[in-house]
Amino acid sequence: MxxxxxxxxxxxxxxxxxxxxxxxxxxxxxxxxxxxxxxxxxxxxxxxxxxxxxxxxxxxxxxxxxxxxxxxxxxxxxxxxxxxxxxxxxxxxxxxxxxxxxxxxxxxxxxxxxxxxxxxxxxSRVGSARGYKNALCLTIGTGIGGGVILNGELYHGLNSSAGELGHTCICFEGKACRCGSSGCLEAYASVPAMLEAAHSALANTDNTSQLRECQNHLTPLLIFQAARSKDRVALQVIEKEIEYLSAGLASVVNLLNPEVIVIGGGLVEADSSFLPGLEKRIKQKAFPSATGKLKVVKAKLGxxxxxxxxxxxxxxxxxxx
Structure with a gap:
């Protein structure tokens, strides 16, 4: 054809x-x-x-x-x-x-x-969610965006507003979000929020972290590199990132029961080694019936x-x- x-x-x-x-x-x-x-x-x-x-x-x-x-x-x-x-x-x-x-x-x-x-x-068509009928896809960068595939089709909702995974509330009366609400996943787990958490941790810890040398130009890549050297601050920041993401995604998994969660954006392009840990925490928080075959994978198409x-x-x- x-x-x-x-x-x-x-x-x-x-x-x-x-x-x-x-x-x-x-x-x-x-x-x-x-x-x-x-x-x-x-x-x-x-x-x-x-x-x-x-x-x-x-x-x-x-x-x-x-x-x-x-x-x-x-x-x-x-x-x-x-x-x-x-x-x-x-x-x-x-x-x-x-x-x-x-x-x-x-x-x-x-x-x-x-x-x-x-x-x-x-x-869904040519990437990491190909072959799955039900998928969540999100990008983690300056913000957190999302899209939902249900029964093989893109789900829009009544007024095309479905899929705003970054604005799932994970903390009632929590941090202010750029959308005007508070407690949104994006306010806690976007790249700027992750870097803010790293700066906060450095301000409240001793001088042993290797991140202190690069704190004026921190990036997710530098944090992941430090974590591989068992840097305590870097490990703490990544664990918090997993905790926040799993809190938001577990609720959506309970609601929609997807087969796969595909994650793209600047955070996973820097390092995707945290995804198995994220999958594990989602499975600990969501219903077992909703997570039995769930996979969390890196986006293929960049x-x-x-x-x-x-x-x-x-x-x-x-x-x-």
């Missing part, structure tokens, strides 16, 4: 990643450019249009027929209209943007969804998952119609 191709776009707070992807998940061409997140809506729109123009130029020179455009954006995206109805704090002024209208001049069908939903779809999923979502939606 002849391959079909779509343009996939992953709009992030720091980068716009895009590519031409087949219905089999094969990438024919990919590119990335900085996101002018603090330069206003018009600049972001212009960057998105330029990216698509470059991809269409490539497709024409290589005789690739483009069926449509798929785009993933932070925030809540209304599926039918393609409008961003609840934007991420990382993209100021992005609420209300009509994602479909941005690409109207290209005269191609446009499908839009939340960026982490599309990461989940990509991992930072390409967003635009692969966007293209796939476009092609699947067009095929259904």
């Amino acid at each position: 002849k391959e079909c191709f779509a343009i996939g776009i992953d709009l992030g707070a720091s980068q716009i990643k895009s590519g031409i992807v087949s219905d089999r998940g094969k990438i024919r061409f990919k590119q990335a450019c900085p996101t002018p997140a603090n330069s206003g809506r018009a600049k972001i729109v212009s960057s998105l249009q330029k990216a698509v123009s470059q991809l269409i130029e490539f497709s024409r020179s290589h005789r690739i027929e483009i069926k449509g455009i798929g785009i993933g954006s932070p925030g809540t995206v209304e599926l039918k209209s393609g409008k961003v109805v609840g934007a991420s704090p990382n993209l100021p002024g992005w609420t209300g943007v009509g994602l479909k209208s941005i690409f109207r001049k290209f005269k191609l069908p446009v499908l839009a969804d939340n960026d982490t939903n599309l990461m989940a779809l990509a991992e 930072n390409q998952a967003g635009f692969i999923g966007a293209a796939r979502y476009c092609l699947e939606s067009l095929n259904e119609n």
Whole structure:
């Protein structure tokens, strides 16, 4: 059967990643450019249009027929209209943007969804969740995003707001979250929260930790490296990270009973050695009936998952119609 191709776009707070992807998940061409997140809506729109123009130029020179455009954006995206109805704090002024209208001049069908939903779809079709009908997918980076696959399909909920795993409450009246609520998983287990915990631990312990030498430029990678040397502060920080993540995910496991949890983002790209420990703690906290065959695995597609999923979502939606 002849391959079909779509343009996939992953709009992030720091980068716009895009590519031409087949219905089999094969990438024919990919590119990335900085996101002018603090330069206003018009600049972001212009960057998105330029990216698509470059991809269409490539497709024409290589005789690739483009069926449509798929785009993933932070925030809540209304599926039918393609409008961003609840934007991420990382993209100021992005609420209300009509994602479909941005690409109207290209005269191609446009499908839009939340960026982490599309990461989940990509991992489900050609990544670590392939072969599983029920999966949770989350990314741990500046924030914590999530997507849910139920019975082989991306689950959106009533108003396309499903999958916000980072805003599962793990501590009543806890730390303030960027979303405006408090006690959210993201406030405790995102990369910035992990680094904050490391700085706090260093301020309240003796001078023996090797992390003290690099405390002005701490990263998850440095913390994991120190943990391999049995550094007490690093081990404490990672144990706390596992504790917070397992608290949030155990509740979702009890609710949805997935077969697999796929984790991507900056934290696991730095080091995924904590995942077996996370799986163990989830199984200790959740019902045995919900965790008997549960696996916690690293995402396969890395930072390409967003635009692969966007293209796939476009092609699947067009095929259904």
